[in-house]
Amino acid sequence: MREVRISLVGFGIVGHGVLEVVRRKRELLRNMGLDLRVVSVTDIKGTLFDGDGIDPSRLHGAKTLEGIANLGIIGKEAIQEIDSDLVVEVTPTNIVHGQPGLGHIEEALKLGKHVVTSNKGPLVVAFNHLQELAQDNGVMLKYEATVGGTMPLISLIEKNLVGNEILSIRGIFNGTCNYILTRMMEEKYTYSYALTEAQELGIAEADPAYDVDGIDTAGKVVILANSIFGMDAKYDDVSVTGIRDITPEALNLAWERGYLVKLIGEVPALTVKPMLVPRRSPLAVGGTLNVASIETDLSGTITVTGLGAGSIETASAIVSDVVSIYTSRQIDP
Numbered sequence: 040m041r042e043v044r045i046s047l048v049g050f051g052i053v054g055h056g057v058l059e060v061v062r063r064k065r066e067l068l069r070n071m072g073l074d075l076r077v078v079s080v081t082d083i084k085g086t087l088f089d090g091d092g093i094d095p096s097r098l099h100g101a102k103t104l105e106g107i108a109n110l111g112i113i114g115k116e117a118i119q120e121i122d123s124d125l126v127v128e129v130t131p132t133n134i135v136h137g138q139p140g141l142g143h144i145e146e147a148l149k150l151g152k153h154v155v156t157s158n159k160g161p162l163v164v165a166f167n168h169l170q171e172l173a174q175d176n177g178v179m180l181k182y183e184a185t186v187g188g189t190m191p192l193i194s195l196i197e198k199n200l201v202g203n204e205i206l207s208i209r210g211i212f213n214g215t216c217n218y219i220l221t222r223m224m225e226e227k228y229t230y231s232y233a234l235t236e237a238q239e240l241g242i243a244e245a246d247p248a249y250d251v252d253g254i255d256t257a258g259k260v261v262i263l264a265n266s267i268f269g270m271d272a273k274y275d276d277v278s279v280t281g282i283r284d285i286t287p288e289a290l291n292l293a294w295e296r297g298y299l300v301k302l303i304g305e306v307p308a309l310t311v312k313p314m315l316v317p318r319r320s321p322l323a324v325g326g327t328l329n330v331a332s333i334e335t336d337l338s339g340t341i342t343v344t345g346l347g348a349g350s351i352e353t354a355s356a357i358v359s360d361v362v363s364i365y366t367s368r369q370i371d372p
């Protein structure tokens with residue numbers, strides 16, 4: 040049985056999901072020869088440490104570690120001090136400077152710890168630097184959950200499409216925009232009415248700019264460009280148009296001609312913009328779903344769809360990445 044000591048940094052929606060998935064899948068993972076133990080959880084209040092593995096029931100459904108943390112260390116210090124093999128980094132995304140996640144991931148990699156993250160910021164800002172750091176230190180950096188949440192895209196290309204040249208990837212990478220456009224189309228809502236509904240349902244943030252202006256999708260386009268196409272793209276290289284100016288009339292006109300309007304990110308074109316998608320196209324998914332069509336030289340076009348967000352769903356992608364590190368033959372973990 041291989042014991043894997045995990046430090047979890049960030050204790051929000053995804054952090055809670057990771058603790059829960061590790062607990063729920065404990066036996067399944069043990070049957071695979073892996074004893075995954077989340078030995079520490081860190082947020083901005085402190086760190087909860089238990090070398091035997093933290094039992095989520097001990098947290099009594101707490102939203103933060105206030106009054107629960109047993110160590111007064113956070114951030115890079117916690118990553119240094121805790122004896123762990125792997126860091127799961129799930130702090131908030133900032134695609135301008137990448138912090139605090141960038142510092143956390145750099146620290147972990149320098150210390151020879153594998154990193155799995157759902158945090159786009161550090162990868163948008165410094166993808167190639169972080170991959171080099173991982174290689175120099177003989178560890179792995181995995182980030183499936185940064186693009187499309189639980190939808191398998193990066194691992195699908197890396198594992199199952201080996202030998203294929205990837206010609207392009209086009210997709211819907213933001214569930215909030217897809218939900219708003221779907222409701223505008225189906226219910227004839229205005230943009231602002233559909234946005235308000237999405238906010239009331241918790242699908243859109245109070246400040247929706249990050250989603251509706253295409254910033255989130257552009258970040259994912261940068262990650263795909265650098266990871267799949269070996270580019271050195273930065274956020275500013277992406278041409279970005281969001282969905283604020285789309286009217287129900289435009290959606291209706293498109294529908295009458297056999298199309299839907301979707302916010303599409305495209306690589307290596309490095310574009311994010313509303314585009315016409317044939318109603319019968321595999322890209323024509325509704326609600327909060329994400330979708331990606333991968334155009335290849337050998338396998339034709341392969342389309343995957345799935346939930347781009349959610350606590351357990353995103354945690355599923357993270358735990359899959361953790362498992363893949365210990366079942367990979369590339370590096371002796």
Ligand SMILES: NC(=O)c1ccc[n+]([C@@H]2O[C@H](COP(=O)([O-])OP(=O)(O)OC[C@H]3O[C@@H](n4cnc5c(N)ncnc54)[C@H](OP(=O)(O)O)[C@@H]3O)[C@@H](O)[C@H]2O)c1
Nearest residue numbers: 049050051052053082083129130131132139157158348349
């Ligand atoms: N939610 C999803 O479905 C989803 C899907 C795919 C990717 N992601 C990405 O995954 C990451 C986590 O998302 P989330 O929804 O879990 O966010 P969240 O609910 O806002 O949680 C972030 C957590 O990080 C903590 N934090 C902030 N600064 C920190 C620091 N310096 N050190 C340690 N912890 C710190 C926050 O504490 P406070 O709350 O006390 O500030 C909070 O516990 C984000 O980068 C997000 O973009 C999320």
